[in-house]
Amino acid sequence: MHPWHNTALAPAERAAALLSELTLAEKVGQLGSFWNRPRADEPAADDVEHHDVAPMESAMATVSWEETTRDGLGHLTRIFGTGPVTVAEGRAELARRVGEVQEASRLGIPPIAHEECLTGITTLGATVYPAAIAWGATWRPELIEEMAAAIGADLAALGVQQGLSPLLDVVRDYRWGRVEETCGEDPYLVGSLGTAYVRGLQGAGVHATLKHFVGYPASRAGRNHAPISMGRRELEDVMLPPFEMAVRAGSVKSVMNSYCDIDGVPSVADPWLLTEVLRDRWGFEGTVVSDYWAIPFLTHTHLIAPDGATAAALALRAGMDIELPETGPYGDLVQAVDRGLVTEELIDRAALRALTQKAELGLLDADWRPAAGDTPDRDLDSAANRSIARRMANESIVLLKNDGVLPLTPGDRKVAVVGPVWEDVRSFMGCYSFPNHVMSKLPGRQTGLDIASLVGTLPAALGGEVSFAPGCGFTDGTDDQLDEAVALAAAADLAIVTVGDIAGLFGIGTSGEGCDVEDLGLPGRQGELVERVLATGTPVVLLLVTGRPYALGEYADRAAAIVSAFMPGVEGADAITAVLTGETNPSGRLPIAFPALRGGQPGTYLNPLLGWVSDGISNLDPRPLYPFGHGLSYTSxxxxxxxxxxxxxxxxxxxxxxxxxxxxxxxxxxxxxxxxxxxxxxxxxxxxxxxxxxxxxxxxxxxxxxxxxxxxxxxxxxxxxxxxxxxxxxxxxxxxxxxxxxxxxxxxxxxxxxxxxxxxxxxxxxxxxxxxxxxxxxx
Incomplete structure (x- = not known):
């Protein structure tokens, strides 16, 4: 038996024994990854839309499977999450890929498989839980831990060892598209919920990965990847504490860098962040993995490295261990050693961490085998998962205003339901849910899940006559559509106006990665719809299903009630209906404020006196309409x-x-x-x-x-x-x-x-x- 197979030894000892047997090229192989992703230059089916699911994906060159795995491999990227595959198909593909890696590796070292899992596993048929901003609205860490444990159990059953979640970013600008992926604007709330997620996922045997280290949500003007203008004090007191909590209290196993640069230094190449803070100060012992293509971005976007070998050396010296989602500049590390850009000792440092992680996960055990495709299917949308998703949705819905119209009781009144949300269940889910992340580019934009819509839940709950009309889309709409919805509302005894977001990526959506906004007005013609329905005089319940807060000062005083549901997941329609009818007493509280004005940005509640009301100094009032922590109940x-x-x-x-x-x-x-x-x-x-x-x-x-x-x-x-x-x-x-x-x-x-x-x-x-x-x- 080889010493690295000896389970009586500590994982680091086993890893060190294995490392001593590897060549330089084999060590480098442990720091790379492979993603069998669709290529933009490859022909696709006529009815399939191509869009990137990671930033600048189409611009990134790829290395063949054979070349990438020639000397071993660190990670397999998103076997289950790249396209719609069944559990059996995904397991079979994973087993095949792992087998080929072990065969190519002189010592048979298997790769780690990772997947996205923020709101459930990003794969076909998996339960989609509420978005992370909805976790914040629950204020219930133990419920987040329960959800993460269920996600971890499903991942482990698939043979996946690492999940790229949770986000511990603290929101500083509501215009940023990824607000929906955060737990809010307060570091203690974010840290408490994120650490609970880490405990749940890792308690199921799957390594969690903190994102994005650090400062990402403070980019200038809320633009994705934009530079960060932030001093060391704000970093230390606002942005770093959630990560420190998850490292110290959660013993997290992995950390992922932020794409941004802080004061001119990209996080992926910052030794102060990746080594001094994370390891020397906090004692982190796990692996640091790059956000997708963050290392080649040193050449492509940050312009601080003229070639791949230089980019790889900068990242490795800073403390970056593993390159995701596929081997790029790290494939040039042997060349970097030859050029004197980096030492082999630094490659040993990173490879030892990578191998230690594999030992901890059992991958170096002599009898370890990947899950095979003939293993019975795992129900990724089980009744137990749905129960957790429903409880989370129930506890995340926030009653912002109520003049007594809620809860609604069954009756013979006429109710008009207008707005885009009621007819598209994808609005209940975030951008990293599989239906929005992958399925949205396929014909018919199917979800792959049984998801009720408000059309299916409201009529039976409300009784009487319930009529529906969209009025507009999330980003578009015609005058005729608006007129139809307004007429329906005018003839009704009550109007429920459903407005909000459809999550997407890089502008394909109103919320999500790369879907930043200029101001906080409701998207498209939705604000116009709200204004016109309010003008009818019919009492209005304004229902928001969003990934960020929108400015409501133009409408709030004229609405009878306002309800906020932050992308409540697959059980969203039932949870919303239960709150509207009083079956559920709302208990959600805002993890992020709702501004009064569209341009009241940037800013959160964590402001000093001169960032708050400053009479005699500025004519602008930054105070929110509904502040951080706000939420009403049907009791007092x-x-x-x-x-x-x-x-x-x-x-x-x-x-x-x-x-x-x-x-x-x-x-x-x-x-x-x-x-x-x-x-x-x-x-x-x-x-x-x-x-x-x-x-x-x-x-x-x-x-x-x-x-x-x-x-x-x-x-x-x-x-x-x-x-x-x-x-x-x-x-x-x-x-x-x-x-x-x-x-x-x-x-x-x-x-x-x-x-x-x-x-x-x-x-x-x-x-x-x-x-x-x-x-x-x-x-």
């Missing part, structure tokens, strides 16, 4: 008896902050209790308020819960004037809110002692305890 909640366990704490101490939450209404419900920190005086400019803790609390009607947060002094820390993380003595104010702008009177706590430099390994979370009714203190 009262926060009372806010106390702190002490009026002071040491710079290394902890204070407990408690509040009583009472359900003062007549229905059971769930309240999101949000703990905010205010730092009235600091040595650098600080946000006016910042979320430092939260809990989604289920409270029966008429009952109360006592919620206690344990806030460590580290949670008050920030990057000081000397660019070191500090806890600063002085007053802090802690308040409980229904949103970032609806907070109760704060309690004041004095931090005592000397200014403390916070070392690595700081406290990153705020534990919370919820007492049972018998122990709860009513306010």
């Amino acid at each position: 909640f009262e926060h009372s008896a806010l106390t702190a366990s002490a009026d002071s704490m040491d710079v290394e101490g902890t204070v407990e902050v408690s509040v009583t939450v009472t359900n003062t209404g007549e229905r059971d419900g769930s309240d999101v209790v949000q703990l905010y920190l205010e730092d009235p005086w600091a040595e650098v400019v600080r946000p006016l308020k910042q979320l430092v803790g939260f809990a989604k609390v289920d409270v029966p009607a008429g009952e109360a819960r006592r919620v206690t947060f344990s806030l460590h002094a580290d949670r008050t820390s920030f990057t000081g004037v000397d660019r070191r993380r500090i806890v600063e003595p002085g007053e802090i104010r802690l308040s409980i809110g229904h949103s970032s702008e609806d907070r109760g009177e704060p309690v004041s706590v004095e931090i005592t002692g000397q200014r403390r430099i916070v070392g690595e390994g700081r406290v990153l979370t705020t534990p919370v305890a919820v007492e049972a009714p018998a122990a709860a203190q009513r306010g």
